[in-house]
Amino acid sequence: MAEGGDEMINDELPEGWLSCSLGDVVDYGKATKAEPSEIEEGAWILELEDIEKDTSKLLERRTFAERQSKSTKNRFEVGDVLYGKLRPYLNKVIIADQPGYCTTEIIPLKPNAALEGRFLFSWLKHPVFLDYVSNVSHGLNMPRLGTDAGKAAPFILAPLAEQTRIADKLEAVLGRVDACRARLDRVPDLLKRFRQSILAAATSGQLTQNWRGENAGPEWQKRKLIELGELGRGKSKHRPRNDPRLYGGPYPFIQTGDVANSGGRITAHTQTYSEFGLAQSKLWPAGTVCITIAANIADTAILGYEACFPDSVVGFVANPKECLPEFIKWTIDVIKDDLEAFAPATAQKNINLGVLYEVDLLIPPFPEQAEIVRRVEALFALVDRIEARLSAARAQVERLTPATLHKAFRGDLVPQDPNDEPASKLLERLGSESTASRSKSKPKAAFKKRSTKAP
Numbered sequence: 135m136a137e138g139g140d141e142m143i144n145d146e147l148p149e150g151w152l153s154c155s156l157g158d159v160v161d162y163g164k165a166t167k168a169e170p171s172e173i174e175e176g177a178w179i180l181e182l183e184d185i186e187k188d189t190s191k192l193l194e195r196r197t198f199a200e201r202q203s204k205s206t207k208n209r210f211e212v213g214d215v216l217y218g219k220l221r222p223y224l225n226k227v228i229i230a231d232q233p234g235y236c237t238t239e240i241i242p243l244k245p246n247a248a249l250e251g252r253f254l255f256s257w258l259k260h261p262v263f264l265d266y267v268s269n270v271s272h273g274l275n276m277p278r279l280g281t282d283a284g285k286a287a288p289f290i291l292a293p294l295a296e297q298t299r300i301a302d303k304l305e306a307v308l309g310r311v312d313a314c315r316a317r318l319d320r321v322p323d324l325l326k327r328f329r330q331s332i333l334a335a336a337t338s339g340q341l342t343q344n345w346r347g348e349n350a351g352p353e354w355q356k357r358k359l360i361e362l363g364e365l366g367r368g369k370s371k372h373r374p375r376n377d378p379r380l381y382g383g384p385y386p387f388i389q390t391g392d393v394a395n396s397g398g399r400i401t402a403h404t405q406t407y408s409e410f411g412l413a414q415s416k417l418w419p420a421g422t423v424c425i426t427i428a429a430n431i432a433d434t435a436i437l438g439y440e441a442c443f444p445d446s447v448v449g450f451v452a453n454p455k456e457c458l459p460e461f462i463k464w465t466i467d468v469i470k471d472d473l474e475a476f477a478p479a480t481a482q483k484n485i486n487l488g489v490l491y492e493v494d495l496l497i498p499p500f501p502e503q504a505e506i507v508r509r510v511e512a513l514f515a516l517v518d519r520i521e522a523r524l525s526a527a528r529a530q531v532e533r534l535t536p537a538t539l540h541k542a543f544r545g546d547l548v549p550q551d552p553n554d555e556p557a558s559k560l561l562e563r564l565g566s567e568s569t570a571s572r573s574k575s576k577p578k579a580a581f582k583k584r585s586t587k588a589p
Contacts, residue, residue, distance in 0.1 A: 147290065147544075147545065148292075148544075148545035148550050149550065149552070149556075150292075150293050150296075150550065150552075150554060150555075150556035150557060150558075151290065151291065151292050151293070151545060151556075151557055152290075152291045152556075152557035152558055152561060153288070153289075153290055153291075154289050154290075154291055154561065155285060155286055155287060155288065155289055156284060156285060156286075156287040156288070156289045157284070157285025157286065157287075158289065158291075158561060158564075159246070159248055159249050159254075159289060159291060159561070159564065160243045160244065160246070160249065160254065161244075162241060162243065162281065162284035162285045162287075163241060163281035163284055163285065165208040165209070165238070165241060165242055166208065166209040167206050167207070167208065167209070167238075168206065168207045168208070168209045168235055169206055170198075170203060170204055170205070170206075170207075173198045173207065173235055174198065175197065175198055175199040176197050176198070176199065177197060177198045177233075177234055177235055178195060178196075178197065178232060178233070178234030178235070179196060179197060179198050179200075179201045179203060179207065179234065179235055179236070180195075180210075180216065180234055180235070180236040180237070180240060181196075181201075181236070181237050182218050182220060182226060182237060182239055182240065184196070185218060185226040185227075185228055186226075187224040187225055187226055188224070188225045189312070190225075190226075190227055190228050190255075190259070192228060198235070205237070205238070206238060207235035207236060207237065207238065208235065208236050208237070208238055208240060208241070208242055209233075209234075209235055209242070210230050210233065210234060210235070210236055210242035211230065211233050211242075211244070212230055212231065212232055212233055213229065213230060213244075213245055213251050214229070214230045214242040214243065214244055214245075214251070215227065215228075215229055215230075215242070215243040215244075215245070215251050215254050215255045215258065216228050216229070216230055216236060216240050216241070216242055216243075217240065217241045217242075217243055217258055218239060218240050219239055219240070219241050219278050219279040219280075219284065220239035220276060220277075220278050221271075221276060221277060221278075222264075222267040222268070222271055222277070222278070222279045223264065223267070223268050223271075223277075225259060225264060226240075227255060227258045227259060228255075229251055229252065229255050230242075239278070241284070246564060247294075247560070247563065247564060248291070248294065248557075248560035248561060248563065248564040249291075249294075249297070250294065250297035250298050250301050252301035252304070252305065253292070253297035253298075253300060253301050256300075256301065256304050256539060256542065256543075257289060257290065257543065259535075259539065260536075260539045260540075260543060261536045261539065261540065262288060262543075263287060263288065266287055266288055267279045267283075267287065270283040270286075270287075271283070290543045291557040291560065291561065292545070292557060293550075293551075293554035293555055293556055293557055293560070294554070294555065294560055295551065295554045295555075296545075296548065296550060296551065296554055299548040300542050300547055300548055303542070303547050303548050304538065304539075304542055304547070307538055307547075308535060308538060311531060311534045311535055311538070314531055315528075315531050315532075318524060318527055318528055318531060321520075321524050322521075322524070325517055325520060325521060325524075328517060329514065329517060330468075332510055332513050332514070333464045333467055333468050333510070334468055336461075336464060336506050336509070336510050337461075337464055337465045337468050337496065338496070339354060339496075339498065341506060341509055341510070342498075342502055342505050342506055342509065345502070345505050346502060349501065349502070349505075351499045351501060351502065352499045354496050354497060354498045354499075355496070355497055356494040356495070356496055356497075357456075357494070357495055357497045358491065358492070358493065358494060358495070359450055359462070359490055359491070359493065359495065360491055361456075362450075362452060362453055362456045362457045362462065362495075362497065363450055363451050363452040363453040363456065363457065363462075364449075364450070364451040364453075365448065365449070365450050365487075365490065365491070366448065366449055366487075367427075367445045367447070367448050367449075367487055368415070368416065368418070368442065368443035368444050368445050368446070368447045368448070368449060369414065369415045369416045369442070369444070369445060370414065370415055370442075370444035370445055371414040371415070372410075372411075372414040375444075379408065379410045379411075380407060380408060380410060380411035380414075381405060381406060381407060381408060381411060382406060382408055383406050383407050383408030383409055383410075383411060383412070384406065385406055385407040385408075385411065385412045385417065385440075385441070385442055386403040386405075386406055386407075386439065386440070386441035386442065387403065387405040387406055387407045387411065387415075387441065387442050387443065387444075388400060388403055388424060388437070388441045388442070388443040388447065389404070389405065389443065389444065389446075389447070390426045390428060390429045390430055390433070390446050390447060391404070391429075392404060392435075393424050393425075393426050393430075393433050393434070393435045393447060394426065394430045394433045396435040397435075398434070398435055398436065398463070399435060399436050399438055400424065400435045400436065400437050400438050400439075400441070401438045401439075403441065407442050411442070412442060415442040415443075415444075416442060417440050417441070417442055418437060418440065418441060418442070418443065418449045418451070419437070419440055419451060420437050420438060420439050420440055421436060421437060421451070421452070421459050422436070422437040422441075422449045422450065422451050422459070423435075423436055423437075423449070423450040423451075423452070423459045423462050423463050423466075424436070424437060424443060424447050424448070424449060425447065425448040425449075425450065425466060425490065426446065426447055426448075427446060427447070427448055427484055427485045427486070427487070427489075427490075428446035428482065428483070428484040429446065429482070429483070429484075431470070431473055431474040431477050431483055431484070431485055432466060432467075432469075432470040432473040432474060432485075433470075434463045434466050434467055435463075436459050436460065436463055446484070448487060448490060450462060455500070456497075456500070457497060457500070457503060458500075458503045458504065458507055460507045460510070460511075461497075461498075461503045461506060461507060462495070464510065465495050465496070465497075469493070473485060473489065473490075473493070476489045
């Protein structure tokens with residue numbers, strides 16, 4: 135019996151249940167090996183990267199011919215529980231739906247007369263088991279659950295009939311949880327497309343079409359950025375760029391990654407310039423539209439405060455009589471793909487300032503710009519609220535699986551049946567069968583028949 139099992143499961147177990155070790159019910163670590171020469175071309179070869187972490191979703195199914203693996207594999211059969219012992223905190227475990235071969239970093243665990251495979255599968259995803267393997271896995275960079283530690287892992291054994299009832303119920307409940315998670319996972323893409331459609335409508339005039347009918351004014355005009363404000367590249371003249379004298383001062387230094395990760399408005403930075411750094415650069419005012427022209431093409435953000443940036447970022451300072459920085463930013467966001475098409479097909483994509491000089495933007499009169507900014511910001515605020523609710527819903531859904539597993543292995547998910555054979559009897563029978571199997575597998579000694587004739 136496992137010493138860790140009783141310590142890690144604090145709740146009192148139902149009548150007929152048993153706290154034991156994983157090694158009491160399955161032979162963790164035992165596997166039938168197969169060399170590449172023994173594997174058929176069409177055989178399924180399972181690697182760890184084929185299993186999605188936490189969800190147990192099979193991401194890819196490839197054959198030996200496709201993989202052409204040269205390493206020894208573990209053989210498995212239909213119904214085997216396949217447990218990823220490498221970096222076990224990733225929670226990679228599936229039930230085999232067809233026979234095949236797997237990397238030796240995956241351990242096939244075989245159900246038996248005392249153990250329902252789906253029940254075992256669920257336990258391997260239980261928070262108690264995951265906490266255990268996180269604590270005992272060895273190896274700094276690539277931790278593994280070793281054979282001895284795997285056998286000593288805690289396990290909760292229920293009567294066999296109840297194991298099946300629990301497994302059936304978990305399939306139904308967690309299937310609904312997975313379906314809910316899948317639906318929630320589709321929402322961010324919908325919201326992204328909604329944001330894009332808002333900007334497309336805003337910069338084409340569709341968003342304010344009715345407003346324009348009630349507020350007569352000049353037509354929209356094609357204008358170039360240079361006609362609407364100051365346009366120029368950031369400055370970082372000094373070489374080498376990594377000279378430590380440039381950094382560590384009071385002046386924010388915005389880089390392409392800061393623009394890409396800003397969410398559209400720069401309110402934080404990861405680097406600063408010193409006085410020496412500022413002397414070879416330029417301080418741009420708050421409200422500047424930052425446009426990346428290297429690495430990530432045409433990512434945009436509005437400066438929330440004065441800052442410097444390198445020549446991989448272009449700054450646009452709007453003339454307050456001509457345009458609003460928000461409208462310019464959104465217009466560039468809409469044509470981002472067109473701007474990126476000007477970048478040469480090299481490893482380090484970039485465009486030159488001349489591309490931005492030549493771009494024609496469709497610009498409405500100033501009052502309509504203000505109305506567009508007001509409407510877009512109101513719609514984006516609505517999207518932000520939906521995203522906050524989505525985040526809360528996701529967090530709640532992620533709590534459902536461990537909570538359901540806790541309930542299942544406390545005996546609270548399905549009713550107990552006093553007529554079920556208790557787990558202790560299952561374990562006794564399993565031990566007897568294992569002993570008998572080992573006895574049969576021992577080689578018999580060769581004896582010569584003793585002669586009964588008198589000498």
